[in-house]
Amino acid sequence: MEYDFRKIEHKWQERWKEAGTYKVTEDSGKPKFYVLDMFPYPSGAGLHVGHPLGYIASDIYSRYKRQKGFNVLHPMGYDAFGLPAEQYAIQTGQHPQTTTVNNIDRYRSQLDKIGFSFDWSREIRTCDPDYYKWTQWAFEKMFTHYYDNDTDKAEPIEKLIDRFEKQGTEGLDAACTEPLTFTAAQWRTMNHSEREKVLENYRLAFRAATQVNWCAELGTVLANDEVKDGLSVRGGYPVEQRLMQQWLLRVTAYAERLLNGLDTLEWSESLKEIQRNWIGKSIGAQMFFPIEGHDGKSLEIFTTRADTVFGVTFMVLAPEHEWAESISTPDRLADVRAYIAQSKKRSERERMADTKRVSGVFTGAYCLNPLNGKRIPVYLSDYVLAGYGTGAIMAVPAHDSRDYAFAKHFDLPVIPVVEGGDLSESSYDAKSGKMINSEFLDGLDVKEAIPAMLEKIAEIGIGALKVNYRLRDAIFSRQRYWGEPFPVYYIDGVAHLVDEKSLPLELPPIDNFGPTADGEHPLARVKGWHTKDGYPYELSTMPGFAGSSAYYLRYMDPHNTQELVSRRANEYWRNVDLYVGGIEHATGHLIYSRFWNKFLFDLGYVCESEPFKKLVNQGMIQGRSSFVYRIKNSNTFVSAGLKDKHDTQEIHVDVNIVKNDILDIETFRAWRDEFKDAEFILEDGKYVCGWAVEKMSKSMFNVVNPDSIVEHYGADTLRIYEMFLGPLEQSKPWDTNGIDGVHKFLRKFWRLYFTADGTLAVTDDKADAKAMKALHKTIKKVGEDIENFSFNTSVSAFMICVNELGELGCRSRQVLEPLVALICPFAPHIAEEIWEALGMKGSACDAPFPTYDPACLVEESFEYPVSFNGKMRFKKELSLSLSAEEVEKELLADQTTQKYLAGNTPKKVVFVKGKIINIVL
RNA sequence: GCGGAUGUGGUGAAAUUGGUAUACACGCCAGACUUAGGAUCUGGUGGCGCAAGCCGUGGGGGUUCGAUUCCCUUCAUCCGCACCA
Numbered sequence A: 001m002e003y004d005f006r007k008i009e010h011k012w013q014e015r016w017k018e019a020g021t022y023k024v025t026e027d028s029g030k031p032k033f034y035v036l037d038m039f040p041y042p043s044g045a046g047l048h049v050g051h052p053l054g055y056i057a058s059d060i061y062s063r064y065k066r067q068k069g070f071n072v073l074h075p076m077g078y079d080a081f082g083l084p085a086e087q088y089a090i091q092t093g094q095h096p097q098t099t100t101v102n103n104i105d106r107y108r109s110q111l112d113k114i115g116f117s118f119d120w121s122r123e124i125r126t127c128d129p130d131y132y133k134w135t136q137w138a139f140e141k142m143f144t145h146y147y148d149n150d151t152d153k154a155e156p157i158e159k160l161i162d163r164f165e166k167q168g169t170e171g172l173d174a175a176c177t178e179p180l181t182f183t184a185a186q187w188r189t190m191n192h193s194e195r196e197k198v199l200e201n202y203r204l205a206f207r208a209a210t211q212v213n214w215c216a217e218l219g220t221v222l223a224n225d226e227v228k229d230g231l232s233v234r235g236g237y238p239v240e241q242r243l244m245q246q247w248l249l250r251v252t253a254y255a256e257r258l259l260n261g262l263d264t265l266e267w268s269e270s271l272k273e274i275q276r277n278w279i280g281k282s283i284g285a286q287m288f289f290p291i292e293g294h295d296g297k298s299l300e301i302f303t304t305r306a307d308t309v310f311g312v313t314f315m316v317l318a319p320e321h322e323w324a325e326s327i328s329t330p331d332r333l334a335d336v337r338a339y340i341a342q343s344k345k346r347s348e349r350e351r352m353a354d355t356k357r358v359s360g361v362f363t364g365a366y367c368l369n370p371l372n373g374k375r376i377p378v379y380l381s382d383y384v385l386a387g388y389g390t391g392a393i394m395a396v397p398a399h400d401s402r403d404y405a406f407a408k409h410f411d412l413p414v415i416p417v418v419e420g421g422d423l424s425e426s427s428y429d430a431k432s433g434k435m436i437n438s439e440f441l442d443g444l445d446v447k448e449a450i451p452a453m454l455e456k457i458a459e460i461g462i463g464a465l466k467v468n469y470r471l472r473d474a475i476f477s478r479q480r481y482w483g484e485p486f487p488v489y490y491i492d493g494v495a496h497l498v499d500e501k502s503l504p505l506e507l508p509p510i511d512n513f514g515p516t517a518d519g520e521h522p523l524a525r526v527k528g529w530h531t532k533d534g535y536p537y538e539l540s541t542m543p544g545f546a547g548s549s550a551y552y553l554r555y556m557d558p559h560n561t562q563e564l565v566s567r568r569a570n571e572y573w574r575n576v577d578l579y580v581g582g583i584e585h586a587t588g589h590l591i592y593s594r595f596w597n598k599f600l601f602d603l604g605y606v607c608e609s610e611p612f613k614k615l616v617n618q619g620m621i622q623g624r625s626s627f628v629y630r631i632k633n634s635n636t637f638v639s640a641g642l643k644d645k646h647d648t649q650e651i652h653v654d655v656n657i658v659k660n661d662i663l664d665i666e667t668f669r670a671w672r673d674e675f676k677d678a679e680f681i682l683e684d685g686k687y688v689c690g691w692a693v694e695k696m697s698k699s700m701f702n703v704v705n706p707d708s709i710v711e712h713y714g715a716d717t718l719r720i721y722e723m724f725l726g727p728l729e730q731s732k733p734w735d736t737n738g739i740d741g742v743h744k745f746l747r748k749f750w751r752l753y754f755t756a757d758g759t760l761a762v763t764d765d766k767a768d769a770k771a772m773k774a775l776h777k778t779i780k781k782v783g784e785d786i787e788n789f790s791f792n793t794s795v796s797a798f799m800i801c802v803n804e805l806g807e808l809g810c811r812s813r814q815v816l817e818p819l820v821a822l823i824c825p826f827a828p829h830i831a832e833e834i835w836e837a838l839g840m841k842g843s844a845c846d847a848p849f850p851t852y853d854p855a856c857l858v859e860e861s862f863e864y865p866v867s868f869n870g871k872m873r874f875k876k877e878l879s880l881s882l883s884a885e886e887v888e889k890e891l892l893a894d895q896t897t898q899k900y901l902a903g904n905t906p907k908k909v910v911f912v913k914g915k916i917i918n919i920v921l
Numbered sequence B: 001g002c003g004g005a006u007g008u009g010g011u012g013a014a015a016u017u018g019g020u021a022u023a024c025a026c027g028c029c030a031g032a033c034u035u036a037g038g039a040u041c042u043g044g045u046g047g048c049g050c051a052a053g054c055c056g057u058g059g060g061g062g063u064u065c066g067a068u069u070c071c072c073u074u075c076a077u078c079c080g081c082a083c084c085a
Helices: A005-019 A052-067 A083-092 A096-112 A129-143 A157-167 A184-189 A192-200 A251-264 A269-279 A306-311 A330-345 A348-353 A401-410 A446-459 A544-548 A567-573 A589-602 A640-645 A665-671 A706-713 A715-724 A739-753 A769-787 A791-808 A813-823 A828-837 A884-893 A895-901
Strands: A032-037 A071-073 A145-148 A153-156 A205-215 A220-222 A240-249 A282-290 A298-303 A314-317 A361-368 A375-380 A392-395 A463-468 A488-491 A494-497 A576-581 A612-617 A621-631 A636-638 A648-653 A679-681 A690-694 A861-868 A871-879 A908-912 A916-920
Touching: A005 A715, A005 A828, A032 A052, A032 A567, A052 A071, A052 A576, A052 A715, A052 A769, A083 A096, A129 A145, A129 A205, A129 A494, A129 A544, A129 A589, A145 A157, A153 A157, A153 A589, A157 A184, A157 A192, A192 A205, A192 A494, A220 A240, A251 A269, A251 A589, A269 A589, A282 A306, A282 A361, A282 A446, A298 A314, A298 A392, A306 A446, A314 A401, A330 A361, A330 A375, A392 A401, A446 A463, A544 A589, A589 A612, A621 A640, A636 A640, A706 A715, A706 A739, A715 A739, A715 A791, A715 A828, A739 A791, A739 A813, A739 A828, A769 A791, A769 A813, A791 A813, A813 A828, A861 A884, A861 A895, A871 A884, A871 A895, A884 A895, A884 A908, A884 A916, A895 A916
Parallel strands: A032 A071, A032 A576, A314 A375, A576 A612, A636 A679, A861 A916
Antiparallel strands: A145 A153, A205 A220, A205 A240, A282 A298, A282 A463, A314 A392, A361 A375, A488 A494, A621 A636, A621 A648, A621 A690, A861 A871, A908 A916
């Protein structure tokens, strides 16, 4: 009987389910290994073949680790809160809960068909109150903690209150929204709401009026990582800046630890680099420039180039700078106001798109250079950003291209302070060189001048070393319904927490999901959305990243009603050993998760400071669209090779009716009514389609579902083919062409074990050396490849092995039995079926991963490749027992060698590892 | 502009402590079987050349007995960050 994958796969999937094969418990007798996939957002479109790529890789790795004797935690769940479900609800009135559950069911049935070894008893859904209870709990902890820079960790807010009682802000170094200074006496005179305001300045979850990314179309604010090029990542709607009161998480408090922690992680260099960029640490100086005529008032700036202070010829403030108007002279005020108004109108997007245009306005004010007392004019310009540093800069046009452009535009002087460089056309942005025109710095190199200047400004008290980060605090509230409610209510505008014991605060039912008529949040519709005492609850909900920030912890102990995760479970599973997912979460989820974990670590709830030890980013699978070419104004289609002879229109055609780029004409005619009478101009009797790589989407007709592949070829073929497609981390188009090769391989594999009529053909005969070599070579290669996540090459190794064993006619159990265990991580269904047929006890996936025997790889003779001057010429088979001298002697005596020597005496004979020979002429 | 990655047949790709370039698979070509089929099997398949042979891993240069691999330079494509001071 032939390989009946449908029957086999169905049988084993049912058995695994019934037997609970993949259920794991905390088994202290075995070493643990935690393999995690980024859990999916269950969208209405279901899975396409790109989604399972990472899951297949992690499943192979999990099964491999299990065979290697590890107790493997390999869970799965759903990131189920989110905008799309709510958008769909607004359009159709269907409750997001309903559509989300439907989508999850669909996902589950698709996933089940692929034969994953997930422990579904640990499944979590972020929209489940039993789960989001712990999201709310973590939020409450953040609300009641602040970050102490001295102890370098989160501390209870009570400690801060205690400190204020005793000494006010004296000596306090804590992460805050803005620096405050008050005495213990002042603190004691503050009333409750004043004190709350002060504390909010320090809490790790806090409210503040900030510039936010407001997306009118979605009716909500978005985090920085949810905005790209001024448009929302979801939906692509315009985003504008607005000042709004929002909840935030003080992620910046952890900037340094988030940066340093990267060095301990086994992540790709490029991913670490993205995070380093995003955190954007720069070391520089904070400096104060006194403003002329404003007694004692000094303008604070940040610079990384303190060495260039003598080259400062003007100052620039962001138009949003709080002193922009107050320092302006009366005669300049009108112009200044006009400029501020004009830049306010320009959206962030316009400002970004238009970076070459120079604009600005003189304020009439002058600063004094604190080092030489020179008068320096102060300008406003929108090339200085309010959100970075202090929103004010000292401009050094000689050595900064933006300052240079501004100086040229306003005809301001340019003073070089680093030698070299031609300043007639552009600035000289030198990072090294000799200092000039800089008094005590003259003659020093830039690298020496920076610390020298830092020392000087500290000494005369006009500035200090300062570290700046690009990272911003995470805006944590969203003006929408389908998310975690904040466990917060208000008394006289002061936020209070819902008692921890009464969590979760459940999302109330609702039937209209849009914003209210007066633009309020959807939750404002809910009558009775307040405490028993009538205090109103917070109306916004938490963002998408809230639920995904600690989910890996919950998998360790998913049914615990008392704790997020018990100490026992956490100390066993610790953290994720292998995390597989897309690179698109580099600056979102992967930053927030690390922050969240570090916070819980500070509080002693988790025992590891980093959540994800090793991370592998699987590449994206793009679509491979197919095209037909219709001759304009006709119903005639011309084959791709002939299309240039006609004036044609390119039309996407469903990839499912194209095979190896050949169109199935009859199905095409039936595909759509407009094509039913289509005529075709063929090449060689075939209609050849054109193709292009595009995003996989319905509108391109290039979506391939895993279900249809499983139906046609089986899950094992799908699993192996996805791995065979190319390196895991590389993006590549899906191309069903070629899947036949993999399917053929599995049929050949089957035929090693069974005769054509389906009887087991395996014998107890001793295997010959060649077959043993073929097997052990493969064990070695596959084992190494799995460790290196090089699954495509291990598939090739299997194919070679099966071809060799087929040619050798090997039927020996000695070889064929280990081979089943070896292939099990890749093709678990066929492995189990054969394992059973071989009469083996237990399950193939519990069989130890075979170890290779080096003795089987030893060879008696070797084909020595012989090169002349590095150019390979011929091979000579010689016994490996010969010494190097004997090999050389045999070789030089060889006729072919003589031919290439052509009478010359070789200058040198080079042996490499005693095997490769190069003869130098 | 800064940073990262990639570049090998018609296609997906393999090979790196420097040592037989193109394994494996698709496609294509030829053949076998067959009530000539998008089935199965066998063989061939980097380019040029009748052949000996020559050329060949984006281009140019270097180190080396020997370079896809190391170094310099350049081009192309993709990705990330970006008036970040």
